[in-house]
Amino acid sequence: MNQEDFPPVSPEALKSFKENSPRIIKKTVDISMERSKEVEHHGKKARELLSTGMEFTTRMLESAMLVGEISILEDQLNWACVRLPHDGVTLENILLMLELYQKEIKKTLKNEHNSQIIPYVDWMITWQKEYIKKANIQESI
Structure with a gap:
């Protein structure tokens, strides 16, 4: 997909996403915490680190959707793929978190909002797969 394929999302979809983000993040982190092999390297700080990472991802996604600019997401993903392996986070772990996040967004938001938001998340997942x-x-x- 090209940049032109990503118009800004509607104010209603963005509002719904922002209002539901805390629940989406919590559920994504809860599911990830159940997968001990994916988080054990973080030790006792696993929940805090995952939550912080997902909150950052969410803010970048909000920014990208507000202006319809996927380069914001590309910059974030590039940073994550270079920086996070130093903390024991594999490229595959990043992909798994994005996929969990996507599922929770789909479960939580109305279809008319998902149709605007999910293309951004799909793009992130595809980008991560290509990077891997x-x-x-x-x-x-």
């Missing part, structure tokens, strides 16, 4: 592919190719060289 490129990283795996680089490792095998």
Whole structure:
């Protein structure tokens, strides 16, 4: 998808997303915490770290949707893929969190809002999958 495929979301969809974000984040983190192998490397700070990361992701997503600018998301994902592995977070962990996040958004928001918001999240997931592919190719060289 090109930048042109991402118009700003409606004020109603953005409002719904903002109002429901705390619940979406909490549910995403709760599910992730049940997957101990994905979070055990964070120790006792796992919930706090995951919540902080998802809150940051949510703010960037809100910004991107407000102006219809996916480059905000690309910058964030680039940063995460370079920085988070130093904290023991794999590229696959990032992808799993995005997929959980997407499911919770779909479960929580009305379809008319999802139809505007999910393309942004889908783009993030696709971007992350492509990044993982490129990283795996680089490792095998």
